[in-house]
Structures are given as C-alpha cells and as structure tokens.
Amino acid sequence: MNVLATKREAISAATESDPKNAFFAIRDIHAYYGESYIVQGVTLDVHKGEILALLGRNGAGKTSTLRAIARLDQPELRSGEIWLEGQPIHSMKSYQASRAGIQLVPEDRRIIPGMSVEENLKLAQIAPGHGMSLDEIYAHFPRLAERRTQEGITLSGGEQQMLAVARALARDVKLLLLDEPYEGLAPVIVKEIENIVYDIKKRGITTIIVEQNAVAALRLADRAVILDTGELVFSGSAKELLDSPELRNEYLAI
Numbered sequence: 001m002n003v004l005a006t007k008r009e010a011i012s013a014a015t016e017s018d019p020k021n022a023f024f025a026i027r028d029i030h031a032y033y034g035e036s037y038i039v040q041g042v043t044l045d046v047h048k049g050e051i052l053a054l055l056g057r058n059g060a061g062k063t064s065t066l067r068a069i070a071r072l073d074q075p076e077l078r079s080g081e082i083w084l085e086g087q088p089i090h091s092m093k094s095y096q097a098s099r100a101g102i103q104l105v106p107e108d109r110r111i112i113p114g115m116s117v118e119e120n121l122k123l124a125q126i127a128p129g130h131g132m133s134l135d136e137i138y139a140h141f142p143r144l145a146e147r148r149t150q151e152g153i154t155l156s157g158g159e160q161q162m163l164a165v166a167r168a169l170a171r172d173v174k175l176l177l178l179d180e181p182y183e184g185l186a187p188v189i190v191k192e193i194e195n196i197v198y199d200i201k202k203r204g205i206t207t208i209i210v211e212q213n214a215v216a217a218l219r220l221a222d223r224a225v226i227l228d229t230g231e232l233v234f235s236g237s238a239k240e241l242l243d244s245p246e247l248r249n250e251y252l253a254i
Helices: 007-014 062-069 094-100 117-125 134-140 142-146 157-169 187-202 214-220 238-242 245-251
Strands: 024-033 036-046 051-055 076-084 102-105 175-179 206-210 223-228 231-237
Touching: 007 036, 007 231, 024 062, 036 062, 051 062, 051 214, 062 076, 062 102, 062 175, 062 206, 094 102, 102 157, 117 134, 117 157, 134 142, 134 157, 142 157, 157 175, 157 187, 187 206, 187 214, 214 238, 223 238, 223 245, 231 238, 231 245, 238 245
Parallel strands: 036 231, 051 206, 051 223, 102 175, 175 206
Antiparallel strands: 024 036, 024 076, 223 231
16 A cells, blocks of 8 residues: 555455454544544454554554543543444443453553552452463563562563553453553563563464554564554555555654
C-alpha cells in the first residue's frame, strides 16, 4: 500500500471477515474524551496467536484505542462494535471485558504500593478464570521469583514492566494489550521484554502492542496498522513497513 492509500483501502486490508467469525474484531469505533473526538472509525481484525503492532505519531489515538478495547470508562465509546471469539463486548464494563479474556498492561504499569511482588500476583489471581500459576509465572520471569518478597514499586523500571505483564498473565488472558512496554527501558531490558512476548505468543496468546519505538515493535510483530489523527491509514505486514522508508517517513517520521 502506498502513502496515498485511502482510508477505505486501509480498512479493507485490515479486515477479512464478518466480525462474528474473526478471533478479535473492531468495527467502526468512535471514542471521545469529553468533546474531543479521539478514535474516528477504526476497523480491524486481529488473528488468533498473532502479534499486531498498533503504531502512529503521538496523539494519533493508539492508547485511546487500547483503552476502548479494554472497555475503560475513558475514552467514552459512543458507537461501533468490538467482538472477541464471536461474542460482542462493546457493551461490557472493564471488569467484564477482563473476565472475557482481555487484559491491558498500561503504560504506567499500576503496580500496587505496599504490596510485594507475590502479593501483586496473587491479587490478580483472585479474578475469575484460569491464568498462569505462580510457579509458571516464576519460570517465565525468574527475576520476579528472586524478588517475590520485595515491594513491587521498589523494583527497577524493567522489573516493574515484567511484573505488570506477569500480573496480566495471572488472569485468564486471550488478548493481551501492551501500552508502551519499552518506555524508559534500557536496550538490554527491551530485549528481555521482547523474549517474554515471544514466549507469550508460543502459548497461543494474541497480543496488540502500542509502542513509540516503532522499529522494535515491528521486529516483534507479524502485522502492523497505523493510526493518524484517530483514523486507520495503513495495514500490512510488519516486514512491509520495515522495508518501506516512504511509509515510515510519511506516517511515523522515522
């Protein structure tokens, strides 16, 4: 797809089927913060087990799209549909979407003060559903195992990110939403997080990743979509975007 592609062409490339038949689908969602129109008719499908990079410049609507998918109160979803495994979730509250298998790891990580690493994980396991056991989590995150009794908010930035991801996996997760997982992390820690996401994919968990470090996200992803001022403007393979300086410069300024 060239940089002159229309919104209709981008949407066509991002969808393949009736939303009831897709693993995960959003159709023409419109979301607002008050009167600010943030997500403007985004439509796409996500295939089971894939990693999708959701990219765009600052203010493009990426995080707002993730929050709408997770059914958080803000932004307000005023129209459109969201489907997971043939079930509509657009009318759900956030806790219902979480029980259905949608888990968001927010940019600020939301580590609970005053609780140890293990207490943060055990609290996540209280939610209905069957996620990873503590033993499984510690096998995937040996650094967390070493720090299980340490207060979560005293961990390094990379370790807090690991804890936030592990906490999501402690629940029943079908669709994992990662918002800026590399923010503020050293390259060596970014590589560790990448390896963790690869391991998650091997378990059959589908992931949408929003990341300002577009090249790092594209190395990880199977496919990519780009938002520009709240609208979908590109959908294609991650390799296509990595191999196209024209597309990256037009939509991502890289």
